[in-house]
Amino acid sequence: MQLDWQAFYLDGRSAVRRPATVQLQPSALRIVIDGGDTVYWPYESIEQTQGSYTGEQVRLERGAASAETLLLSDHGFLAALHQFAPARAGRFHNPARRLARIRLTILAGVVSVILVVLAYLYGIPALATAVTPWVPIAWEESLGALAVDHLAAPESRCADPARQRILDDLITRLSAAVPKSPYKIRVLVVDNPTMNALAAPGGYIVVFRGLIDAARTPEELAGVLAHELQHVLRRHSTRLLLQHVSTGLLMAALFSDASGLASFGLDAAQNLALLRYSRSHETEADEEGLRTLIAAGIDPIGMVSFFKTLQQKEGREPRYLAYLSSHPNTLERIDRLKSLIAQTPAARTKPLAPETLTELRMICPALPRKEKTPTN
Amino acid sequence: MATDSSFSPARAAEGPNAHRFSFHGSGGSLFGIQIVNLFLTLVTLGIYSFWGRVKVRKYMMSQSDFEGDRFAYHGTGKELLIGWLKAIVIIGVSIVALMLLSAGALVYVVFAVFMPVAVVNARRYRLSRTSWRGIRFSFRGEVMDFFKISIMGWLLTAVTLGIAYPIWQNWRQEFLVSHAYFGNRRFDYDGNGKDLLWSYVLNILLSLPTFGICWVWYWARVQRYYSEHTRFGGGNFHSTVTGGGLFGLMFGNLILLIITLGLAWSWVLVRNARFFLGHLYLDGPLETAEIMQEAQAANATGDALSGFFDLDFDLG
Numbered sequence: 122m123q124l125d126w127q128a129f130y131l132d133g134r135s136a137v138r139r140p141a142t143v144q145l146q147p148s149a150l151r152i153v154i155d156g157g158d159t160v161y162w163p164y165e166s167i168e169q170t171q172g173s174y175t176g177e178q179v180r181l182e183r184g185a186a187s188a189e190t191l192l193l194s195d196h197g198f199l200a201a202l203h204q205f206a207p208a209r210a211g212r213f214h215n216p217a218r219r220l221a222r223i224r225l226t227i228l229a230g231v232v233s234v235i236l237v238v239l240a241y242l243y244g245i246p247a248l249a250t251a252v253t254p255w256v257p258i259a260w261e262e263s264l265g266a267l268a269v270d271h272l273a274a275p276e277s278r279c280a281d282p283a284r285q286r287i288l289d290d291l292i293t294r295l296s297a298a299v300p301k302s303p304y305k306i307r308v309l310v311v312d313n314p315t316m317n318a319l320a321a322p323g324g325y326i327v328v329f330r331g332l333i334d335a336a337r338t339p340e341e342l343a344g345v346l347a348h349e350l351q352h353v354l355r356r357h358s359t360r361l362l363l364q365h366v367s368t369g370l371l372m373a374a375l376f377s378d379a380s381g382l383a384s385f386g387l388d389a390a391q392n393l394a395l396l397r398y399s400r401s402h403e404t405e406a407d408e409e410g411l412r413t414l415i416a417a418g419i420d421p422i423g424m425v426s427f428f429k430t431l432q433q434k435e436g437r438e439p440r441y442l443a444y445l446s447s448h449p450n451t452l453e454r455i456d457r458l459k460s461l462i463a464q465t466p467a468a469r470t471k472p473l474a475p476e477t478l479t480e481l482r483m484i485c486p487a488l489p490r491k492e493k494t495p496t497n
Numbered sequence: 498m499a500t501d502s503s504f505s506p507a508r509a510a511e512g513p514n515a516h517r518f519s520f521h522g523s524g525g526s527l528f529g530i531q532i533v534n535l536f537l538t539l540v541t542l543g544i545y546s547f548w549g550r551v552k553v554r555k556y557m558m559s560q561s562d563f564e565g566d567r568f569a570y571h572g573t574g575k576e577l578l579i580g581w582l583k584a585i586v587i588i589g590v591s592i593v594a595l596m597l598l599s600a601g602a603l604v605y606v607v608f609a610v611f612m613p614v615a616v617v618n619a620r621r622y623r624l625s626r627t628s629w630r631g632i633r634f635s636f637r638g639e640v641m642d643f644f645k646i647s648i649m650g651w652l653l654t655a656v657t658l659g660i661a662y663p664i665w666q667n668w669r670q671e672f673l674v675s676h677a678y679f680g681n682r683r684f685d686y687d688g689n690g691k692d693l694l695w696s697y698v699l700n701i702l703l704s705l706p707t708f709g710i711c712w713v714w715y716w717a718r719v720q721r722y723y724s725e726h727t728r729f730g731g732g733n734f735h736s737t738v739t740g741g742g743l744f745g746l747m748f749g750n751l752i753l754l755i756i757t758l759g760l761a762w763s764w765v766l767v768r769n770a771r772f773f774l775g776h777l778y779l780d781g782p783l784e785t786a787e788i789m790q791e792a793q794a795a796n797a798t799g800d801a802l803s804g805f806f807d808l809d810f811d812l813g
Contacts, residue, residue: 229536
């Protein structure tokens with residue numbers, strides 16, 4: 122076994138490298154510097170800072186800031202060291218273990234991928250579920266009020282006290298069917314022909330006039346309100362926000378050193394994740410909304426027939442757009458709801474008075490028309 | 498020993514005094530490091546990321562060589578963590594203070610002030626943790642000086658509608674290079690922004706017709722100019738990068754990244770290092786016996802701040 126090795130010695134005070142011979146000894150390295158002294162380096166005082174990669178010179182340092190350094194170009198030195206003094210060679214890289222290192226790296230990679238997938242599918246939703254209850258309702262209400270100011274500007278709201286009461290009574294009936302919640306549910310109607318309704322944080326539900334016009338029975342409207350109510354009660358907007366932030370943090374942790382091209386991909390990945398979580402919230406709102414209708418004694422078929430109306434208005438929606446949509450495919454929603462209704466034992470339902478809808482249709486001021494219609 | 502490089506015969510040709518740089522790293526090894534970093538960062542919920550960053554810097558530095566000896570990086574994850582915490586506090590306190598004073602718009606002013614601080618301190622930190630043959634580099638420029646340069650440069654550029662930009666950048670380069678030391682020896686810079694002015698204006702005119710690609714050639718020219726005017730120990734550096742070579746590098750990187758959906762990032766980093774270092778050499782005497790250790794203190798707050806501003810750091 123070769124005990125003497127050629128090296129260069131740096132004294133840490135000048136940039137001159139001096140040839141030296143290094144000899145392996147039981148507890149230290151004996152270094153004979155050409156034209157100079159002999160120094161002893163006990164193994165415990167040496168730190169190997171370079172030499173773990175092929176072709177890289179082995180760099181041994183001793184001392185703190187202005188360290189003395191030994192540079193060896195032959196990795197055989199390391200192998201010999203491990204053979205000669207195995208008990209003390211722990212702090213030095215062992216070239217024989219390079220293959221093991223590659224295997225460990227591959228293992229680390231596989232486990233990382235698994236961890237990321239698990240975090241995406243379960244971890245982040247679980248985290249959001251755990252943290253959401255801690256978000257104060259007051260914060261949600263402020264955020265909701267802000268959002269509503271934008272989405273339903275005060276001048277575009279339909280304020281008709283008598284008809285508003287019909288809406289509020291309907292909400293009260295639905296709320297009675299669910300466990301008591303700290304939210305004050307406020308329903309607003311906006312004078313806009315869009316066929317839509319949405320729930321803002323903190324208990325605000327915004328219904329657009331177009332949706333009221335498109336509903337064929339009061340049960341359909343009740344179905345939509347039940348769905349939106351569930352969004353509020355389950356704090357979906359807060360959960361979505363937390364999921365969005367967590368996903369962002371995960372991405373940042375994964376790719377903290379990347380920039381440019383990679384971060385563009387990250388943005389896209391984050392949005393896809395957001396849409397996926399959003400779809401799961403929609404499904405939850407559908408299912409729980411249906412149960413709320415049944416518990417409130419309202420015929421759940423209204424929800425299904427409303428989606429059918431929606432589907433007709435949407436037309437054909439290609440399947441592959443599913444991943445880019447914040448809502449599940451309407452046909453899927455209809456099928457899911459139908460099978461849910463089939464599974465639930467027939468509940469006692471009382472049909473809603475048809476006047477509910479006809480009255481609500483007039484909550485917004487009538488559009489100015491050419492021929493004047495007498496209003497009472 | 499010639500102190501003026503105009504005495505050396507053909508500057509462009511490599512003489513016996515040419516001391517080369519090279520890069521030996523491989524994309525595969527770096528990728529392995531990144532994967533392990535990823536794994537450890539995930540299981541430590543992000544805390545390991547500082548140590549991971551140090552590993553990458555150590556690898557890139559250790560695989561860079563000058564005259565047969567490798568560079569070394571001495572920073573630690575702990576330093577980066579502490580620097581990051583301090584940077585968070587600084588930024589956080591500033592933002593809160595601004596909000597309390599209802600001066601939210603001043604955020605941009607505050608950040609504009611932090612930028613020069615971050616640049617100078619990051620450079621000071623990185624250089625102090627870099628060594629060659631055991632001798633540490635250092636940066637001894639003051640933030641105030643850089644601040645003045647930034648303001649004057651910005652004003653000059655604004656007043657000339659952007660035409661004087663090369664002059665500002667040259668002032669900046671002069672500051673960054675001429676306050677850098679290797680051991681007890683200072684680097685020097687003797688470039689003049691005016692030399693690049695015509696090239697800059699020409700490139701502005703060519704931007705539209707070439708869809709901006711002409712700037713790659715400008716960037717190569719700037720690299721060569723900055724290198725040539727950076728002096729050390731009686732010699733000066735040379736970069737032989739060409740616009741064509743640089744374009745080939747960038748285009749190749751783009752294709753690689755697209756094909757691998759970004760996974761080839763490690764290979765891109767290695768390719769870039771190999772390209773820039775491979776084209777660099779020092780032309781002049783290298784009196785290593787006269788270079789003494791003169792390590793300077795520095796902390797990593799600036800490094801963390803510059804991380805927040807996404808500033809690029811380049812050695813030399």
